[in-house]
Amino acid sequence: MPKINGNEIRPGTIVEHDGGxxxxxxxxxxxxxxxxxxxxVELKNLRDGRKLNERFxxxxxxxxxELEMKDQQFLYETDGRLVFMDNETYxxxxxxxxxxxxxxxxxQDGMTVSVQYFGDEPLNVTIPQKVTCKVVETEPVQNGQTASKSYKPAVLDNGVRIMVPPFINVDEMIIVHTELMEYSERA
Structure with missing residues (x-):
């Protein structure tokens, strides 16, 4: 593994420190x-989630x-565990x-995600940045609510509550930004 100077650490850099x-x-x-x-530097342990502040x-x-990224398919969830399959080796x-x-x-079932590996050990899962969801519950448009930045609450088919523009109705498909947990656009 390459060694870097302490002042070369940037956000997102993964380092081996104190045996972790x-x-x-x-x-x-x-x-x-x-x-x-x-x-x-504020560090987060990739195995147990602990945080640590360190001076370098x-x-x-x-x-x-360097972690290896592999695309894998989500199959199902059982007892709080997520099961993924490698598309090449199964x-x-x-x-x-x-x-x-x-x-x-x-x-979502069948979704392709990126799993980060250190050797043979899977450490983290990254889902796509944008996901298509269906609106199952929202309020009807009210007259006069046409301001450009007005939003109304909506419930998606996965149970998540987000704010959507007033022109979005029930049973419409929308694209949601998963990191920001907010409406992005119509699907």
Whole structure:
């Protein structure tokens, strides 16, 4: 694994530190009046989700880790575990459903996702940035509610509540931005 200087850490960099795999969440470069500059880095453990704040000076060496991305198909969920299948080898893996957090409802049967691997160990799941959903419940349009930035609440077929523009009606298909958890466009 390549070693990088402590001041080369950027958000999203994955490093091996204190015997674990950590993803840098936030990086703040500090240059105090006295002493040398350093990077104040917020790290998140990829295996158990713990967070850690660490200072890295420019002369500190850190091992950077490259994770392998594999596209896999979501099959089903059982007992809080998500089952995915590799499309090339047909091998199946199980991951904890809590990995996706509040984006879990957007995972649909047969959906292709990216699974990040460290060697043979699956660590994280990334679902597509935009997903098509059906509106199952929303309020009818009210007269005079034509302002460009007015929104109304809606419930999607996966149970998620989001705000949609007033022209969206029940049974319409919309595209939802999964990271922001908000309406993107009509499908």
């Amino acid at each position: 795999l950590w993803a840098s969440v936030k990086v703040n470069h500090v240059k105090p009046g006295k002493g040398g500059a350093f990077a104040q 000076r420019s002369e500190d060496k850190v091992e950077q880790v 091998e199946q893996i199980e991951l904890d459903a809590e990995l996706l957090g509040d984006r879990r409802p957007f995972l």
